[in-house]
Amino acid sequence: MKLNLQILLFLLTILAGCSSSSALYEKNELRREGNATFKERVQIRHAKGFLITYHKNYKLLQIISPFEKQADTATYLLVPRGNARPKGYPESQVIEIPVRSLVAMSSMHIGLIGFLEAEDVLTGLGNVQYVSSQRVLDRIKAGKIKEVGKDQGLNEELLLTMQPDLVMATGTPVSKMDRFNGLKAAKIPILVNSEWVETTPLGRAEWVKLMGALLNKEDEVNRRFDKIEKEYNRLAAVGTNAATKTSVITGMHSRDAWFVPNGNSYVCRFLKDAGASYYWEKTKAMGSLPLNFETVYPVALDADFWLNVSISNVKSKQELQAKDSRYADFKAFKTGKVYGYHLRANDQGANDYWESGAVNPQDVLADLIKILHPELLPDHELIYYKQLK
Structure with missing residues (x-):
């Protein structure tokens, strides 16, 4: 019995030594790898x-x-x-x-x-x-x-x-x-x-x-x-719970096509989270949907807001109408609710919407909520969007 106890103690000592050596080896390996x-x-x-x-x-x-x-x-x-x-x-x-x-x-x-x-x-x-x-x-x-x-x-x-x-x-x-x-x-x-x-x-x-x-x-x-994720989700809860859903159209006719956001696009998600009603939100595709003017026209006639008008093509409602006289028929044109994301555009054609705006979606969403439902964010000042006069 005494002999068996001695053997057991001997084996435990060997195992403890192996464990210590293994831990020391791993520690040295981690030190050797450094930042890796x-x-x-x-x-x-x-x-x-x-x-x-x-x-x-x-x-x-x-x-x-x-x-x-x-x-x-x-x-x-x-x-x-x-x-x-x-x-x-x-x-x-x-x-x-x-x-x-x-x-x-x-x-x-x-x-x-x-x-x-x-x-x-x-x-x-x-x-x-x-x-x-x-x-x-x-x-x-x-x-x-x-x-x-x-x-x-x-x-x-x-x-x-x-x-x-x-x-x-x-x-x-x-x-x-x-x-x-x-x-x-x-x-x-x-x-x-x-x-x-x-x-x-x-x-x-x-x-x-x-x-x-x-x-x-x-x-x-x-x-x-x-922090950005938390703020975006907070704002999305505000926008999606808006009492009414304001109708919108986006973009403008250019080069024989009017490109509108598809239902699975990030722009459509922005509109949804901002509390908008968007005619093509159920089209299950990514990117943009190319349409002719005649297809967009009846939708645009009654839309409450017209967003994402390209400032590279126009700088005022007058210039917008000069592109196509039918634009003046739109409800949003008549009420002055036409906006582009050009507040931070410079004379060289650069636009911060595509730089800082891409990585600060909470600010873009706040702008959209402010435009569509100003009562929900009374203290917010527009960061990227600007109204066409």
Whole structure:
């Protein structure tokens, strides 16, 4: 009996030693990996176009159907600078993180960067004309941001000289991504950003979490987005519970078509959450529905409000009527309830609605509620929308 007790104590001592060695090994491994342990992680609740999963020494980013109607998925490996490429995923591009220099091919990406006040990483733009952000404009003026061109005018030689950590492109059904083949061959990663495909305002805005993952700012982006999400949901409860639903039409006739938001579009969701009645809200498709003037006309005659009139085409009701005299027949035109999102547009054609507005949907929603149901938000002053006089 005494011998058996001694053997048992001996075995327990060995097991305890193994456990201590294992814990010490894991602790050393975590220390060796450093930031690769990724203590802070983003969780996607609204966006459908991308996924981020966290692994021991890399983040796996998947852009789902980056070109809208194609069913493929683009995969990227986000690897801490200096770490070896993870095994597997031989076709995936590697992006070293945190990204220190970024070239954005669309000014819409400026909103994602500005959300985290990370304008200092922006070193190039496809076109520097359409910029609203003062911080970015200051960097352009200081020569810290270069214009790299786009499509057939892409300055590949300049980009190769710049050697950015990442080029962020826009994925559309007509995108010709082969124009970036030379950059890929030079090991400059090209990330396809398709936030415009999202069907809800919060889904579009949640692409800031992708930027957070690229910059290793998960904790910050989570905190900031949570505030936006909470405020948006609060306002949506106000708008959807409005006593009456005011009828609206949006956009205007251009190039032989009048594009109205489909029922599954983020614009339609904005209208619904703002307490609007929208004629095409039950069309189950994403994006816009092209219609002829004659189809929209009878709906527009009785609509209470006319929203999202393009300021690039007109700057007043008089100019609007000059485009087509039939506009003057609309109820909203007669009552002066015509609005565009051009309050923050500048003379160069840039519009902050497409920058900060894309990542601050709570402000856009507040504007819409103020317009449609002013009694619900009596103290709110319009941020992006402006009435056409």
